[in-house]
Amino acid sequence: MAMSSTETAISISRKKRFSFGALTIVLITAILFAFLTFTSDTFFTYRNIYAIFYGVSFQFIAVIGFTYLMIIGEIDLSVGSVYAFSGMFMGYLMVMKDVPLIPAIGLSLLACVVMGALTGFLIVRFKLNSMMVTIATMTLIRGLASNFVKRMYGATYPSVMRHLSKIKFKDIYLTIIIMIILVVILEILLRKSSIFKRLYSVGENRQTARIYGVKSNRIIISLFALSALAAGIGGILLNSRVTYADTAIGLGLEFHLLTAAVLGGASLYGGRGSMLGSAVGLIFLATILNGMVIFNIEPLLQQLIVGIILIIAVYVDTRLNKHE
Secondary structure, three states, X not given: OHHHHHHHHHHHHHHHHHHHHHHHHHHHHHHHHHHHHHHOOOOOOHHHHHHHHHHHHXXXXXXXXXXXXXXXXXXXXXXXXXXXXXXXXXXXXXXXXXXXXXXXXXXXXXXXXXXXXXHHHHHHHOOOOHHHHHHHHHHHHHHHHHHHHHHHOOOEOOHHHHOHHHOEEOOEEHHHHHHHHHHXXXXXXXXXXXXXXXXHHHHHOHHHHHHOOOOHHHHHHHHHHHHHHHHHHHHHHHHHHHOEOOOOOOOOHHHXXXXXXXXXXXXXXXXXXXXXXXXXXHHHHHHHHHHHHHOOOOHHHHHHHHHHHHHHHHHHHHHHHOOO
């Protein structure tokens, strides 16, 4: 009974905050859409909006596990490297080893899950800081991905792999449809499922959660494995879209996802997070980048602006949440 009361109290508190975070970024994104619509003839067109959502759909898959980890107060900075590794490893298996599509996907995702679970195990077993551990794994996995690029010598991925990101359902890319469905399902689960509510209790107070029977260590390892799996799936689809092994894939993705999640209501201090908020945060960032391209703002300045947004988001998060 005490377990139920604790979860209910945390849920009510978190739900109010998450709704505010998600609704705020939705409102800001709507204002940004309106501004770009009135200041540009090329922004609010079907082709442009469709392109924004298509690009975001790959990143959204990766942000799923990333958001869950932020809810429990952990962070995975290796997500961009896993994003690159999964597709490149799959491509390497198909191009260099003649492995068929399905086994290549399975082996690639299995490797991602093993790396994620191992990361979680190291953090739990030795009580290490997740940021520092994933900086190390980020470097290691990026090195593996770069090795596959070198071995493939710029070869193009097989046509069956290149087709994955282009699958459509009634003229709409399947990745967009999957993103919309997952946002709805995962947001409902976070708000309504008692199992998912436990993630908030772990992020709010890990020691208290353990007292009430929540297996925090098991959750941490599982979510790091999930984060790697989600990043792996997104990376396979993006590599399919790019069509060849590119060392630039996934560079800086971890900070992009971090910015989107914090903008959407997640906190670096745990106990908060919204799948809807993270998704809209990604759309907000993609819209800003799209608008800067329309207005011919230089790429370096684009990076500077996104960096400033991250700094502001982290500053606000720290001011609001650190001392609670």
